[in-house]
Amino acid sequence: MTQDWNRFLSVEAKNRHPSVMKTVGGPDIISFGCGMPHSDCFPLKGLSIKYTTPDSNFKKTAIGSNEDDANSKEGASEIYQMCQYMSASGTTYFKKWTHEHIEEFHKPAFRDWDCLIQSGATLSFDQILRMICDPEIDTILAEELTYPCFLESCKPLRLKVFGVKMDADGVDVNDLDMILTNWYEDERTKKYRKPKFYYCMPFGQNPSGITMTIQRKKDLLQICQKHDILVVEDDPYFHLQLDPSAKNVPSLLKFDTDGRVLRIDSFSKMMMPGMRISVVTANNFFVKKLTMMNELSIHSAAAPSQLIVYMLMQEWRQQGFRQWIEYIQANYRRRRDIILDAFDKYLPKSLCSWNKPSSGMFLWIKLRLDKFPKLDRSEDDSEWALELEDLVYDQALKEKIYLTKGHWFMIDDMVMAGFRATYASGEYEDLYEGSRRLGIAIRHVHENLYEK
Numbered sequence: 001m002t003q004d005w006n007r008f009l010s011v012e013a014k015n016r017h018p019s020v021m022k023t024v025g026g027p028d029i030i031s032f033g034c035g036m037p038h039s040d041c042f043p044l045k046g047l048s049i050k051y052t053t054p055d056s057n058f059k060k061t062a063i064g065s066n067e068d069d070a071n072s073k074e075g076a077s078e079i080y081q082m083c084q085y086m087s088a089s090g091t092t093y094f095k096k097w098t099h100e101h102i103e104e105f106h107k108p109a110f111r112d113w114d115c116l117i118q119s120g121a122t123l124s125f126d127q128i129l130r131m132i133c134d135p136e137i138d139t140i141l142a143e144e145l146t147y148p149c150f151l152e153s154c155k156p157l158r159l160k161v162f163g164v165k166m167d168a169d170g171v172d173v174n175d176l177d178m179i180l181t182n183w184y185e186d187e188r189t190k191k192y193r194k195p196k197f198y199y200c201m202p203f204g205q206n207p208s209g210i211t212m213t214i215q216r217k218k219d220l221l222q223i224c225q226k227h228d229i230l231v232v233e234d235d236p237y238f239h240l241q242l243d244p245s246a247k248n249v250p251s252l253l254k255f256d257t258d259g260r261v262l263r264i265d266s267f268s269k270m271m272m273p274g275m276r277i278s279v280v281t282a283n284n285f286f287v288k289k290l291t292m293m294n295e296l297s298i299h300s301a302a303a304p305s306q307l308i309v310y311m312l313m314q315e316w317r318q319q320g321f322r323q324w325i326e327y328i329q330a331n332y333r334r335r336r337d338i339i340l341d342a343f344d345k346y347l348p349k350s351l352c353s354w355n356k357p358s359s360g361m362f363l364w365i366k367l368r369l370d371k372f373p374k375l376d377r378s379e380d381d382s383e384w385a386l387e388l389e390d391l392v393y394d395q396a397l398k399e400k401i402y403l404t405k406g407h408w409f410m411i412d413d414m415v416m417a418g419f420r421a422t423y424a425s426g427e428y429e430d431l432y433e434g435s436r437r438l439g440i441a442i443r444h445v446h447e448n449l450y451e452k
């Protein structure tokens with residue numbers, strides 16, 4: 001059944017229309033229309049990339065070149081498209097590759113889906129926020145610990161975010177259901193407009209490292225369907241599924257028969273953040289609106305980035321790309337296992353605990369508050385948790401360890417003191433040495449508070 005998705009649009013998005021400055025092309029058309037530079041005036045006529053090869057397990061390099069005639073009359077060549085203005089939704093060749101990629105890995109369950117190439121997930125969720133939410137009026141639901149940049153994007157729009165509880169399997173769907181069912185009765189929520197979407201990170205959740213189970217995904221979509229809200233699936237860690245036993249777990253898109261999931265993929269974590277390439281996959285109503293937003297802002301994601309990634313895919317082929325995914329999975333799996341081994345050796349289990357993430361780049365260290373009882377100087381438990389976090393954070397810095405504070409990820413004040421730690425970038429020996437120093441810092445804070 002086709003739905004009228006207009007009900008989800010912000011006033012801003014309702015007032016967006018396709019730009020009149022469109023290119024009308026065709027073999028017989030002489031254009032006196034758009035201000036597109038002549039291809040004789042493009043100084044770039046080709047592009048070469050040096051890349052690592054799948055058959056050497058990404059150790060050796062090769063060179064790939066593209067000199068696809070930049071002066072081609074039809075203007076359809078890849079180099080020409082890289083140099084010229086293009087469709088706001090992406091170059092034709094990269095969009096084609098992206099469609100095939102989404103089909104292969106996500107198999108969307110609804111028919112009228114489409115993709116938009118974007119300049120990074122951060123821009124993608126910022127545009128989605130503006131498309132759906134009216135500043136100061138709308139509200140959003142998200143996991144109780146969530147990505148700070150998302151919260152920071154909500155702030156200038158004065159959008160209130162409400163947290164939903166989580167457990168080891170992902171979002172607590174009963175809590176989500178309760179919040180939405182009691183929205184206009186609950187003191188906390190009743191003066192606000194009911195949310196139009198739920199924002200989540202299904203794989204290797206940032207910061208907790210939790211991966212949502214398949215059952216949870218199905219339950220989540222059922223609740224969202226019941227309350228008629230959308231889901232924004234921000235998923236840069238999809239290809240970082242680390243445990244061979246839990247590989248190829250599908251995304252939410254695969255179970256969404258309505259078209260209520262707006263999925264964001266990013267090349268940042270599975271390849272190169274500097275490319276600034278992301279993909280929004282959603283029903284084509286929303287993709288069209290987002291494309292209109294591009295037309296009057298970035299115009300389109302940078303074409304050289306699209307071409308570089310595309311050329312790499314042409315060199316690697318589908319099989320090589322799959323090998324690449326296995327290669328990065330093995331790399332991050334090794335790092336994760338090393339940090340877990342190091343934590344086991346060096347962190348005081350009597351004072352803190354941590355999880356074993358099955359995807360992504362992060363794990364979550366929780367201080368045991370029963371072993372750090374509140375001191376009289378703090379008003380309440382959540383204030384104490386915050387103070388304790390600061391104490392450990394500062395002590396870790398003295399030991400030259402940088403952690404991200406748990407409170408930066410919290411939507412509401414929580415009686416929880418924790419830290420996000422990443423194993424993604426450190427060298428193996430640094431993962432051990434850092435863990436040793438973190439262990440010292442935690443013990444030091446405890447001794448200072450209670451054992452002096």
Ligand SMILES: Cc1ncc(COP(=O)(O)O)c(C=O)c1O
Pocket residue numbers: 119120121122123147201206234235236266267268273277278
């Ligand atoms: C959940 C989440 N979304 C988005 C981003 C940023 O992605 P991008 O580099 O594509 O803007 C990150 C990066 O840490 C992230 O963890």
